[in-house]
Amino acid sequence: MKLFCMIVGAAGSAFSLDAKPRTYVCGLKEAIKEGYPDAFKDVNAAKLQLYLARQNTGAWLSSSSDDVKALERGDKTDVVVALMEEEIDPIETVRSAFVGAPSENVIHVLVAVTTIFCIVPGSSAFAIRVSDGALICDLKDVIKAEKPHAFKDVNAAKLQLYLARQNTGAWLSSSSDDVKALERGDKTDVVVALMEEEIDPIETVRSAFVGAPSENVIHVLVAVTTIFCIVPGSSAFAIRVSDGALICDLKDVIKAEKPHAFKDVNAAKLQLYLARQNTGAWLSSSSDDVKALERGDKTDVVVALIGEEIDTILIVKDVFDGAPCLETIHVLAKLNNGEAASLSKISWDVIKDAYRRREYVQEARSVSKETVLAIQSRLKRSVNVIGRPQSETECTCVLFNLFEEAIFSTDCGVKTRLQYKLDSTPETVNVEGFADFTFVNAKNYVCVMGAKKVENDTENEDEDEEESEQSEERDPEKELQNGFAQALVGMEIANTWKWKSGEKTVKGIVSNYCKWTFIKLEYPEGGSGDPIVSCDEDELVRSVCTPPSDADLTRIVGKILAVLMD
Incomplete structure (x- = not known):
């Protein structure tokens, strides 16, 4: 049996449905929701209210009548209002309820659903659909389900809902300056006045929104506060909580x-x-x-x-x-507890806006052919022993062999420290962690970091550790950026007790063996304002399995020695 239905309160919502004559009306509710999931996604099928579109005279609502045209616009005429005084009995069969009904050119069922337009301060308006018989407390669940990201931290029961109807009876126009201010996160005097008394959570939707226009208005103000927070050593983040x-x-x-x-x-x-x-x-x-x-x-x-x-x-x-x-x-x-932030969890995305970055060219010292040959031999042995270096530890081992041979070839009086703990104080840069290497002599302090895979806040640590060893999961450019970020913060830790007196020049090197970045860190006059980071990016090889050319190795080693000695 084909039934023609219309949703009351939603423009352009006529649809047809094939129903088995022996089906009960309560089963018809399920069929309506399943057949039109988009229209009824937020509605509990059991709470759908169905009305027979048959008048007291026995005449069915003509599909071409002015009443149906009004329904298509989202409006209700007196005839439609009269039809919606008594629901169809849910335990009546379809055959019994629609006995003698014409099969064409009529509407058989009116489905009572209310479309409600809501707005949250700082967001654009959105629409939800609920059954006329739903309670306002049900409405809270629907609102949270409609905007799961916006309300992920909010207990639906604690949402505060306010009717956007003024004392004059006028509803808040969706194009008004008041709504535009709300979208920006501001509240006008009109909105403040509207938010003095919550809608009663046990009131029905039909009762709360009786006579409300279906278009170009806001029906509900959702009182949620967006709060921007920051934790030292991290970027700012937003949360939303109920007022x-x-x-x-x-x-x-x-x-x-x-x-x-x-x-x-x-x-x-x-x-x-x-x-x-x-x-x-x-x-x-x-x-x-x-x-x-x-x-x-x-x-x-x-x-x-x-x-x-x-x-x-x-x-x-x-x-x-x-x-x-x-x-x-x-x-x-x-x-x-005053604990410091962990250096190993600092990423470039977190701190990139805290520095001014510019390019420079790092001069290179001359390097003898004997030194280049010795380093080539050492690198070949270390790469052969490790295989194909992929993990941070393996790349660090290759870097160590390169640095040690380069320093051994010169008499630069450099003290080398591996996995050196960088100490800071809560009053300055309250971060703690380890540099992969530090090289210190009478003139320079050099902080060296390899590429780093920084754990994401939402990831599981065990999963991260497992994935870090899988090359297909890695992003070399991102890891270099994170190593760069940690080198910068490590340099700042050193600078908190050295730069003001000019005792030493603090520099940095970041590398994954293939690519290299040489860093100088400077402060504006007086030490206030964003630190200035000067960078020189270079490449030794395209692949860790490819031996470097003598020319490339000479240039990189020359820059390393210049950073250590000049």
Whole structure:
């Protein structure tokens, strides 16, 4: 039996359905949802409300009538409203419910679904569909399901929903300045007034949105606060929490957002500080203070901000009311044990905006033919013993052989240290870790790093370790960038106690054996502002299995010696 249906509250929604006469109406609900999953994806089939499109006179709703044309526009006439006073009995059979119904040119079933347009501050509006009989508490689940990424950290039950209907009865126009401000993350006086009283969670959708226009309006304001946080030694990240959440809830969300960074940390022990200065100004995400934090450093401004923690029993809405949504840091998060950030977890993506980079040409010292031949022989032996170096450890071994032979060939008074611990202090660059090598003499301090595979916060450590040994999983360019980042931070650790007095010049070298980057780090006059990084990129070989030419090896070794001795 073919039935023609229309969704009430959704424009252009007529559809047909083949139903078995012996099927019960409750089964018809399942068939409607299964046949049109896009239209009913957020709707529980059992909660669909179906109405017979047959008037008291016995006449069925003509498909060409003005009432159906109104339905196609998303509107309801008085005739349609009258038809929707009593649902079809769910345990009645299709044959019984539609006995004597014409098979053509009529509508048999009205499906009561409400299309609701919602908006979250800082986002564009979105539509959801729910059954007229659903409760507002059900609506919260649907909203979270519709925007899983936006609300991944939010308990659906704690979402605060407000009716976008003013005291005059007018609904918020989707093209109004109020909505445009909301999309930017701002709230006008009109919106603030609308958010004084939540919609009752046990009210039905039909009751809450009775008489609401179906187009060009916003029906629901979803009260969620977007908070931008930063942890020293990491890049800023955003979280979203309900306006009604407590600051203690915020700690759990931050840990969930950065599970790797805080994997062994009790969320309750996180210390959160408001990134708002005494002047009322919030910390700009593009400020030198934030760039320093990304490197693990703390400026005087930041030190002043972390004097007093945010009270854990305060409500998010009260704490961040009036805070700008964009280009702002709202929360500084750190552990109360004062532990330093791990150098091995610093990547170029995290710190790239904290430095000014420029190119330079590293001069090369002259190298004798005997030295080149000795290094060629040493490299050949080390590559043959290892096989095809792929892992960080294997490449480091090859590099060590090259460096040792180069230094042995000259009398440069260099002290070599392998896996040297770089010490810092919480007051400066609060990072700890190891350089692959450091070379120190009376004039220079050189930090050497190989290419690095940095663990992603969302990855499992065991999986990372296994994948790191698989060449097909590696990204050589990315690993070189990460080695470059760790060399820079290692150089900054050395600079915190050397550069001001001019005691030594701190330099860096990054290599995966094939490619080489020589680094000089300078600071603006007075030591404030972004550090200036000068780089010289070069190539020894295209493949680790290919012996370098004498000319290429001479050039690279000459640059190494110049970095160590000049």
